[in-house]
Amino acid sequence: MLRILPPLLVLALWIWAFIDCLTTPEEEVKHMPKVIWVIVVLLFPLLGSIAWLAIGKQRGVPRPARAGYAPVAPDDNPEFLASLKKQQDDRDTDHLKQWEADLRRREQELRDRDRKDRPEQD
Structure with missing residues (x-):
C-alpha cells in the first residue's frame, strides 16, 4: 500500500x-x-504541477463578475428584500380585510339578533 500511495498522490x-490550469x-x-503552462504541466507531472500551483496563477484575487452581473446574497439584495416586504404587506392587507369583513358580519348578526329580541314598539 505504501508503494502505491506516492504515485497516486x-x-x-x-x-x-492540469484541470486548474485549463479552467x-x-x-x-x-x-x-x-498554453505554455498547460504544456509544462503535461510534460513534467510533478514539477510542472507544483510550479503551476506555486507561481502560475494569481491567488487570492477574486474573479471579476460577468458583465452586468454582480452576485449578491439574497439578504443583501434590496430588490429581494423589497419583494419580501411587499409580499408580507399584501398578506397583512388580506388578513386585515378578512378581519374587517368578519367583524362587519358579526356586528350585523348582533344587530339582527337584537332586533328579533326587542319587542316591536308602536
Whole structure:
C-alpha cells in the first residue's frame, strides 16, 4: 500500500493542476502564456504541477463578475428584500380585510339578533 500511495498522490496532483490550469482564465495566469503552462504541466507531472500551483496563477484575487452581473446574497439584495416586504404587506392587507369583513358580519348578526329580541314598539 505504501508503494502505491506516492504515485497516486502525484497522479492526483497532476490531474488537479492540469484541470486548474485549463479552467483558469487567461487574465489570471502569471509569468508565461496559458498554453505554455498547460504544456509544462503535461510534460513534467510533478514539477510542472507544483510550479503551476506555486507561481502560475494569481491567488487570492477574486474573479471579476460577468458583465452586468454582480452576485449578491439574497439578504443583501434590496430588490429581494423589497419583494419580501411587499409580499408580507399584501398578506397583512388580506388578513386585515378578512378581519374587517368578519367583524362587519358579526356586528350585523348582533344587530339582527337584537332586533328579533326587542319587542316591536308602536
